[in-house]
Amino acid sequence: MTQRQIEEKINKLKRKIFEIGPLRPGxxxxxxxxxxxxxCACKDPEKPKKHGPYFNLSYVHQGKKKTQFIRQNFSKEIERQSKNFKRFKELTQMWITLEIEKSNLIMTTENTRRDAENRKK
Ligand SMILES: [Zn+2]
Structure with missing residues (x-):
């Protein structure tokens, strides 16, 4: 890829990241x-009706592992937020990969140019 192509891809990624809705890890x-x-009905030998569902959200933030109880009425929304977070992470990883590639390309191009210049002298 040329520097231009890399930059175009980066801009596309940034736009996608910007469009991501509410997010949280977990x-x-x-x-x-x-x-x-x-x-209790939960212990019925024939047809046990267990209590729940209960939702727990586990996540790591700033190096700390946390688990949090989530009420069922919020489970869908929390699921959505954690999906958004995964997407955010994927896109930022892709962005970083492209930035590394771009940075290396710029250095290689510059060094090649300098070497060619030095040979002329
Ligand atoms: Zn019970």
Whole structure:
């Protein structure tokens, strides 16, 4: 790729990143529980009706691992936010890859030009 092509790709990525909606890191897990209450439906030997679902969001932020309970009414929205975060991370990784490529290309081009100039002298 030429520097121009790389820059065009970077600009496209930046636009895509800018369009990403609300985001937050984490993965949501769904659980069903059995309680300790005697005779509760969750312990029914035939058709146990477990409690839940309960949603837990686990994530790492600034080096700290956290787990947070999420109410069911927000589970869809939190799922959406964590999908957006994954996309954000993917796009920024692609951006970084292109920036490295561009930086190397600029240095190589500059050095080749200088070497050619020095040979003329
Ligand atoms: Zn129960």
């Amino acid at each position: 993965s949501l897990s769904k659980q069903y529980n059995i309680c300790g209450a005697p005779g």
